[in-house]
Amino acid sequence: MVPWQRVQPHHPPRRPAVGDAGNRAAILAAATTRFTDLGFRDTTMRAVAADAGVDSALVHYFFGTKEQLFAQAMALPIDPRGFVTAMLEAGVAGLGERLVEALLTVLDEAGPTNPMLALIRSAATHASATRMLREFLTSAVTSRLAVAVEVDRPELRAALCASQVIGLIVAREVIELPPLPTTDRAVLVAAYGPALQHYLEDPLP
Amino acid sequence: MVPWQRVQPHHPPRRPAVGDAGNRAAILAAATTRFTDLGFRDTTMRAVAADAGVDSALVHYFFGTKEQLFAQAMALPIDPRGFVTAMLEAGVAGLGERLVEALLTVLDEAGPTNPMLALIRSAATHASATRMLREFLTSAVTSRLAVAVEVDRPELRAALCASQVIGLIVAREVIELPPLPTTDRAVLVAAYGPALQHYLEDPLP
Numbered sequence A, B: 001m002v003p004w005q006r007v008q009p010h011h012p013p014r015r016p017a018v019g020d021a022g023n024r025a026a027i028l029a030a031a032t033t034r035f036t037d038l039g040f041r042d043t044t045m046r047a048v049a050a051d052a053g054v055d056s057a058l059v060h061y062f063f064g065t066k067e068q069l070f071a072q073a074m075a076l077p078i079d080p081r082g083f084v085t086a087m088l089e090a091g092v093a094g095l096g097e098r099l100v101e102a103l104l105t106v107l108d109e110a111g112p113t114n115p116m117l118a119l120i121r122s123a124a125t126h127a128s129a130t131r132m133l134r135e136f137l138t139s140a141v142t143s144r145l146a147v148a149v150e151v152d153r154p155e156l157r158a159a160l161c162a163s164q165v166i167g168l169i170v171a172r173e174v175i176e177l178p179p180l181p182t183t184d185r186a187v188l189v190a191a192y193g194p195a196l197q198h199y200l201e202d203p204l205p
Helices: A020-038 A045-052 A056-063 A066-073 A080-089 A095-113 A115-125 A127-148 A154-174 A185-201 B020-038 B045-052 B056-063 B066-073 B080-089 B095-113 B115-125 B127-148 B154-174 B185-201
Strands: none
Touching (some): A020 A056, A045 A056, A045 A066, A056 A066, A066 A127, A080 A127, A095 A154, A115 A127, A115 B115, A115 B154, A154 A185, A154 B154, A185 B154, A185 B185, B020 B045, B020 B056, B020 B066, B020 B127, B045 B056, B080 B095, B080 B127, B095 B115, B095 B154, B115 B154, B127 B154, B154 B185
16 A cells, blocks of 8 residues: 555544544534535635634644545545645656556545545536535645646646546546446556646647 | 537428427437436437337438437537547548547537536436446447547547546536636647547557
């Protein structure tokens, strides 16, 4: 198992006290409601804490960053911020293939009940979920990629990559368009990797 | 206006008789129900005719092919069969850019009430709509592309292209991921075109 494959729970540095389980559940419930109603950007850790009736330090203590809280509230199989950071550590060279390889690993391990699919399904039909996914992708994925990749128009390049990643997930996992679900992972990596690399590095007009 | 931009209604060669409007509506209603319940593959023109209480010749007379009937029943802005055929007429060279240019034209003309989006939204949440979209994409798009493009693994290549087209539609039109909705069409064509061309032509392992 490599770091980006699972949400890394934010391990509290001290032994949980009695009542922590209830606080934790209250924070998650408040976070889910806030993210769904207000989107990712306008949800603050402070407001989640207030809704849950706890101090905001406790929210950070249990969940770490806002992205990590989001990943836990949405039951995502990965912490996308950690995922993107881990992907970028090895630089832009070969990033396309690494991204596809990692994504397919996550998808195959998560299986058909994958909460990432639930989030995409919701985003297709509910305006609030659409906004949530858009703001989250922008904040946690594309803007982070944009900072790390030293090329022109980094946000556009990140969005181009995101569009192919979303399309791969929808076509392979939701629509199950043949032969994608039965195609060897190595073939998909070899096909999609260079396309993502093209989005990341090739000149744009 | 070029041929693929709009559904070309199948113009009946004779003047409509009294009662045709009712028959036409009955056929469309029957087709919509059949496609939704049984998917694209298992829906026959004969069964649609029987449901509508008309002769199957009348279904062909009003709507032409099964793909054209589907496009009209789903209120699609284009007849995908005609679209793909028109795209392929000029050969594989430059097909990637032509596909993206044509797709963006259709999307921008159809606007936010685009029935293509409604179909994708339904496919994300309803198993019957998922099956319908899968079978339709396979029958009308990927298998047709597969026949026309003289390369190895044509169905995989067509599915790779379809996954990027779906991802572009979902990211730009549904999620509205910045900066895709506001990026110049020429820039998107220059970015996505070579990626689709790579899927169509480059060696696969």
